[in-house]
Amino acid sequence: MPIKINPVLLVFVFVWILGWQSAKAAVIDDLYDAKIAVDNQSQLTQSKAFRLALEQVLLKVRGNSDLLSNAKIRNSLSKATRFVRSYSYEKSGSQLFLVISFDPQRVANVIRSSGFPVWDKRRPDTLVWLAIQSPDGSDRHIANSTHYPEFYQQLSTRAAQRGITLVYPLWDLDDIQTLSVYDIWGGFSSQIAKASERYVVPSVLSARIHGAISESPEDRVNTTKPSVQWTADWTMIEGGGLLSGKVQQQSQIDIATALIDALADQLSSKYAVDLAQIDRSEAKVQIVVNNIDSLSYYKLALNSLENMSVVNEVTLIKQQGSRATFELDLLGDVGDLTNALSLDSKIRPVVDDFGQPIRGLEFFWVK
Numbered sequence: 001m002p003i004k005i006n007p008v009l010l011v012f013v014f015v016w017i018l019g020w021q022s023a024k025a026a027v028i029d030d031l032y033d034a035k036i037a038v039d040n041q042s043q044l045t046q047s048k049a050f051r052l053a054l055e056q057v058l059l060k061v062r063g064n065s066d067l068l069s070n071a072k073i074r075n076s077l078s079k080a081t082r083f084v085r086s087y088s089y090e091k092s093g094s095q096l097f098l099v100i101s102f103d104p105q106r107v108a109n110v111i112r113s114s115g116f117p118v119w120d121k122r123r124p125d126t127l128v129w130l131a132i133q134s135p136d137g138s139d140r141h142i143a144n145s146t147h148y149p150e151f152y153q154q155l156s157t158r159a160a161q162r163g164i165t166l167v168y169p170l171w172d173l174d175d176i177q178t179l180s181v182y183d184i185w186g187g188f189s190s191q192i193a194k195a196s197e198r199y200v201v202p203s204v205l206s207a208r209i210h211g212a213i214s215e216s217p218e219d220r221v222n223t224t225k226p227s228v229q230w231t232a233d234w235t236m237i238e239g240g241g242l243l244s245g246k247v248q249q250q251s252q253i254d255i256a257t258a259l260i261d262a263l264a265d266q267l268s269s270k271y272a273v274d275l276a277q278i279d280r281s282e283a284k285v286q287i288v289v290n291n292i293d294s295l296s297y298y299k300l301a302l303n304s305l306e307n308m309s310v311v312n313e314v315t316l317i318k319q320q321g322s323r324a325t326f327e328l329d330l331l332g333d334v335g336d337l338t339n340a341l342s343l344d345s346k347i348r349p350v351v352d353d354f355g356q357p358i359r360g361l362e363f364f365w366v367k
Contacts, residue, residue: 025202025343026165028121031060032085032102037095046098050080050087053100054107060163062111063119063268065261072114083107117272119163120309122343124238124271126203126263127167127196128155131184132252135211135228142181143209144171154256162264167201174198184208187235189242196237202342205263207234209255230255236266239342271339273310273332283330285337286317289347290364293322301365302326304346310336334361 034053038045054077059065067073076083087100108118130143145152145168152168159166169175179195185208196204211228229248232255236243243266247258292298298316301324305314310332318325330337341347346366349357 025122025124025345028060028123028163028165031121031163032057032104032107034100034102036098036100038089038098039096041089041096047081049098050084050100051077053098054080054083054102056161057102057107058111060161061107061118062116063163063272064116064265067111067114067116070114070116073110076110083110117268118309119268119272120340122308122340123164124202124267124343125165125167126205126267127169127199127201129169129179129184129192129195129204129206131181131208133185133208133210135213137210140181140185142171142184144169148252151252151256154253155260158257158260159264162260164260164264164267167199169195169199187233187244189235189237192235193237202238203263203267204237205234205259206237207232207259209252211252232259234259234262236263238267239270239339271336271343273336283312284327285330285334285361286325286327287337287361287363288359289324289326290350290362291322291367292319292324292365297365297367298324301347304344308337308340308344310340337361 034056036049036053038049055068058067058073058077083102083106085101085103087098090097090099111118131140132143132148133140143151155166175195179191183191183195184206187206187208192204192206209230209232211230214227214229227250229250230252231246231248233246234244245262247255247262249255249258289301292301298319302314302316305311305326305328310330311328312331313329315327315329316324317327328337341349341363347363348366350359350362350364352358
């Protein structure tokens, strides 16, 4: 369970650095697609692949593994064929893959009808800083993709499975001068935030990874290769707040998977829209978008708003000069809308010199 940290000074610093900038957000276009390695094209193999693929897609669209223990979801997995829109086989070298595309509406409906939120396809990029220590404690250094290619490959693979996008530091002269292994190891959030500023991302994950040689009786008997218990103490900076937690696994590769799972769970808890919590009597809200001075920009702004999963319907109710007032029928609350808009690079809030919104739900279109 993550531990919430709310020091006032740090919140101010991180809001100023990471909040309301033109932060990077990826649009995940393959949320409803999956690619499963198979041995043959038999009916039994295909059915198993359909179930596994639907499980992956449900996890991506929900954003959290909690739905996999739900009875209605488990029943849907047993009838995965009903959700398939199309499929095909393809080969990569000697490996055969079954590529499946599922029906977005049916998948989203079963998630929502089971009582879970659906996560929009526009998702925040996350910058990852890692430091690692050898099991005997003799060495502590920065973990990068050059020295830990398998670990970073697993990070990227699991991130794709969870529907999130990672950004890796360049580790050029600027990074080296700004951030040391001791900053990452110590979890010094102010220094990590400073080093992250140049990447303009809404989410930052840092972790110190360390292993301990097991002292269990079983391991003392097995003298050929002592087992190592790996631990990652992580800190996440997102939206002006801090979260921290710990994951433990038996291998570094499993630690990579666990870190991404923890990250995805935290991001989805903020950005996924829970329809069960919506008061429909308060679901309509008006926003102003400035700098809309042509029909083409109006169409682009309209399209951007309509494509947000938190928005059910958009109506232009007033156009005065370059100020367009839209009424939004929400599938969420104003907080969900604010979260969604914070990931849009074209519709930005009107802010003061400290990056704080100054006119409520008033925005401008970035041309």
